[in-house]
Amino acid sequence: MKPFLEAIQEKVLILDGAMGTMLQERGLKPGQSPEELNLTMPEVVASVHRDYVAAGADIIVTNTFGGSRFKLAHYGLEGRLAEINARAVEIARKEAKGLAYVGASIGPTGQFVEPVGEIPFDGMKDAFREQAAALIDAGADLITLETFLDIKECRAALIAIREVSATIPVIAMLTFDDNGRSVLGTPPESAAITLAAAGADIIGSNCGLGVDGIYDILCKMRTATRLPLISQANAGLPQLIDGATVFPGTPEEMTAYHERMIGLGVRVIGGCCGTTPAHIRAMKAALGTMQEPWRPHPETTGATLLSSRSGWTVVGGGTKTAIIGERINPTGKKLYSQELQEGKVAYIRREAMEQVAAGATLLDVNVGAPGIDEPAAMERAVFCAAAAAAVPLVLDSSSPAALERGLKAADGKVLINSVSGEAKSLRRVLPLAKKYGAAVIGLALDKKGIPDTAEGRLAIARRIRNAARRHGIPDADIIIDCLTLTVSAEQKRAAETLRAIRLVKQKLGLSTVLGVSNISFGLPQRPLISSAFFAMAMEAGLDAAIINPKDRAMMDAWRSAMVLLNRDHQAAAYIEAYRGEQVPAAAQAVASDIPLSIRERLARAVIDGDRDGIVPLVEEALREGLAPMQVSNEGFLPGLEEVGRRFEKNIFFLPQVMQSADTMQAGFARLKEEMKGQAFESRGRILMATVEGDIHDIGKNIVCTLLENHGFEVFDIGKNVSAATIIAKAKEHAVDAVGLSALMTTTMSEMGNVIKRLKTAGIKTFTMVGGAVVTQEYADRIGADLYARDAMEAVARIKQLLGAEG
Numbered sequence: 001m002k003p004f005l006e007a008i009q010e011k012v013l014i015l016d017g018a019m020g021t022m023l024q025e026r027g028l029k030p031g032q033s034p035e036e037l038n039l040t041m042p043e044v045v046a047s048v049h050r051d052y053v054a055a056g057a058d059i060i061v062t063n064t065f066g067g068s069r070f071k072l073a074h075y076g077l078e079g080r081l082a083e084i085n086a087r088a089v090e091i092a093r094k095e096a097k098g099l100a101y102v103g104a105s106i107g108p109t110g111q112f113v114e115p116v117g118e119i120p121f122d123g124m125k126d127a128f129r130e131q132a133a134a135l136i137d138a139g140a141d142l143i144t145l146e147t148f149l150d151i152k153e154c155r156a157a158l159i160a161i162r163e164v165s166a167t168i169p170v171i172a173m174l175t176f177d178d179n180g181r182s183v184l185g186t187p188p189e190s191a192a193i194t195l196a197a198a199g200a201d202i203i204g205s206n207c208g209l210g211v212d213g214i215y216d217i218l219c220k221m222r223t224a225t226r227l228p229l230i231s232q233a234n235a236g237l238p239q240l241i242d243g244a245t246v247f248p249g250t251p252e253e254m255t256a257y258h259e260r261m262i263g264l265g266v267r268v269i270g271g272c273c274g275t276t277p278a279h280i281r282a283m284k285a286a287l288g289t290m291q292e293p294w295r296p297h298p299e300t301t302g303a304t305l306l307s308s309r310s311g312w313t314v315v316g317g318g319t320k321t322a323i324i325g326e327r328i329n330p331t332g333k334k335l336y337s338q339e340l341q342e343g344k345v346a347y348i349r350r351e352a353m354e355q356v357a358a359g360a361t362l363l364d365v366n367v368g369a370p371g372i373d374e375p376a377a378m379e380r381a382v383f384c385a386a387a388a389a390a391v392p393l394v395l396d397s398s399s400p401a402a403l404e405r406g407l408k409a410a411d412g413k414v415l416i417n418s419v420s421g422e423a424k425s426l427r428r429v430l431p432l433a434k435k436y437g438a439a440v441i442g443l444a445l446d447k448k449g450i451p452d453t454a455e456g457r458l459a460i461a462r463r464i465r466n467a468a469r470r471h472g473i474p475d476a477d478i479i480i481d482c483l484t485l486t487v488s489a490e491q492k493r494a495a496e497t498l499r500a501i502r503l504v505k506q507k508l509g510l511s512t513v514l515g516v517s518n519i520s521f522g523l524p525q526r527p528l529i530s531s532a533f534f535a536m537a538m539e540a541g542l543d544a545a546i547i548n549p550k551d552r553a554m555m556d557a558w559r560s561a562m563v564l565l566n567r568d569h570q571a572a573a574y575i576e577a578y579r580g581e582q583v584p585a586a587a588q589a590v591a592s593d594i595p596l597s598i599r600e601r602l603a604r605a606v607i608d609g610d611r612d613g614i615v616p617l618v619e620e621a622l623r624e625g626l627a628p629m630q631v632s633n634e635g636f637l638p639g640l641e642e643v644g645r646r647f648e649k650n651i652f653f654l655p656q657v658m659q660s661a662d663t664m665q666a667g668f669a670r671l672k673e674e675m676k677g678q679a680f681e682s683r684g685r686i687l688m689a690t691v692e693g694d695i696h697d698i699g700k701n702i703v704c705t706l707l708e709n710h711g712f713e714v715f716d717i718g719k720n721v722s723a724a725t726i727i728a729k730a731k732e733h734a735v736d737a738v739g740l741s742a743l744m745t746t747t748m749s750e751m752g753n754v755i756k757r758l759k760t761a762g763i764k765t766f767t768m769v770g771g772a773v774v775t776q777e778y779a780d781r782i783g784a785d786l787y788a789r790d791a792m793e794a795v796a797r798i799k800q801l802l803g804a805e806g
Contacts, residue, residue: 004101004142004169005201007058008228008267009294014284015059015103015144015232015270016052017277023048023063030693030747031720033075035067038087045088049095055277056284059268060096061103061144062088068131070109074695074720082134089138103171104140106131106157110696113152114409115383116184116655121156121408128160142169146232147207147272149175149183149698151194151309152411158198159436171230171268172200175208175772176217177789183699185310185653188220190412193307196225197413197437197477206232207272208772210249211257218264224305224312226296228267231257235274247274251282258286265297273773302509302543304439304476306362307412310653311390313361315415315479315544316511320567321558322362322544324394325355326515328385329366340369340377344612345384352388353608358549359558363389364417365406366396375405382409387609387659394441394546400428407436415439418481421446421460430471439477440468441513444500450483452493454500457482461504479511479544480504487529488522494533501540513544516554527553535561598624602635602667607642609659614667628671629681632711636664640709647792657792658702664709683711684736684802687765689726690719691750696743699771702791703739710795723754727761736802737766739794740784748773752782759783766801770794 007013023034026044037045049060067085072078085104092102109127111119132143143161148154154172161170172195174182181187186194188205195203203225205217211233218229235249254271261269269287271279303317315322328351330337336347352363365385367377378397385393386409395406396417403416418441419429433440442464444450444457451457461480468478482500485493501512519533520526531553534545538561547554559577562568596604598621605614621631643660646652688704690697697719704716715733717725730738738758742748751769758765766785769778779787786801788794 606639
């Protein structure tokens, strides 16, 4: 067989269908590890592969989805990790018989990476490296990362795989909800940028949606990547029929999007939950008349794509000049320097939010204060800035250790600031950019300093570009800083900087950036010089500027230039910014000058996730005479309610929700001290459990945290809990409601069993169900009192059900 990446150039390949449901039909017991069957029932696993090969699958996927140490530890099998994974590849290779490629499946661990979860990036990466090494050593043809909910976890998996092998083909897929984002708020465009940068060869989506929904996701991904795509849709949404979970999508429905998928650049088509050999056979047959060779989609010339967990931006390629907010920098900022010394992040959070509100499209993060642990400070800063703002980050440090710590902490594809033309700098920084999938700013200087002429700076830019190419970094991920010099001291060199911008773009086709404000040092009325030079630089082709976005003169120059240079279509952004202004901007009142009450500041701290600041505010509120319950009900809860409203509107996403919850918990801890052990008035008693056979509990844990923050007494009895235990605990704690969670289609029917047995036992309690595979229709069928799509909806609906909205 041809190498896999060559094969997809010639034709679209069919990947097999569901594994878990097939194993369940053939002997997998509830609560048993599917991966254990590789050792105990290898013929059953082999029979699934055999059926898919007979149906025409070009790729069969190993039974190793839960083969990481985190997942295997639930069954006491972590000590047999290498054996389980190697045996799975062996079984698949035997059944492939040279007719199909063997794709090694790696799924999520069921844990979140810091700061959303508790697993350090290196800990997550090492777990994936361990599994990947076993799979690659056993002879897998490719690796497929499936059903990831967290872009950061998937990024860790990709980096781990590339540590093991630079050449093995890797497919990377995220799962998206019907709102077009992942559970943690990542849009398809951001996922595409991040996964491509981290080393994926094919990207796409699986599970969660039917073929129509997956197609919509891939259309958005296509706008942000040239890579081949993969579609691995469910056979429709699950339904409960006669007590069994059924996926209604027919083989014919699964093929309806083939032609559009191929036109979009999909080179692998497979099936996820509910798909069977019959589906694969139909998909392969329908594909026969539609095959065409791979044609890479056109690339936006010179554009640099950058991403965060929940956003993305473009630098260059004829787009608007990007605004890089410069304010998170300790130079000349006593308050920020002091906070860095103390390990605090309030300044970073505030500046991140304010700069983005003022128009920043990227945030520069610099923690280079004397006498601090810069790597640790960089990690804190990245965690904070990423949670406070959706824009991509620029990591600004001369310390490779601090850069690497920041690169691990980042959720997406960041920009490194910077590398110079000096050999030492190139050796230290470029490998980091390659390994962690970052773009890089190249300073047009070397050990001899800044060249006097534009040609000299061009020569250094070319040297940086050539070195980056040798490290496998594409030209689109190099942005050249032609360097702004103080015009008061070297007046002639300002013109050389502008000429250097033009030369770099004309001769090398690279994007450019400047720290614009440097131009006016030492002169009176600095904004006049800075804004005029900024406008001239944009006319010369400047793609990004490091400025203070809260400087009105600079932003006025930017918006005006974007209209005049035809980068603001129909002047839409300009009109939106200045619509209705009747007086000069400098004379307008600043709304933020109006002082907030202590209750409003408590709410704001919860909304902003200001964990460092919440306890001092609680202390202030208590000194002003507020009772602990007033602090909670009139300060904390209004803030959390606003978080809920922003979540519903897709302004906030799960990481921000969890950060707000964590902030509120810190405030509660102080209030409990004040109450000397007295309990808060409970809004209700809730029992929470993941049903028997299911070991996934991320969603349940989030619901528990938010219910507690809203004043409920929660009894979390864990995962893989039997119906008998749930009934016993519901009686013991005299609960008002029982919440049941399931992530897998193979375990959702257990919810109905639990609800039926609760009623038979005569336990009068409300029931709530949720999980990735659960729907309102399913909840109605099994007699649940309510269904919630996500954690915030679960809280709102349980409050409504129990009459606890006051």
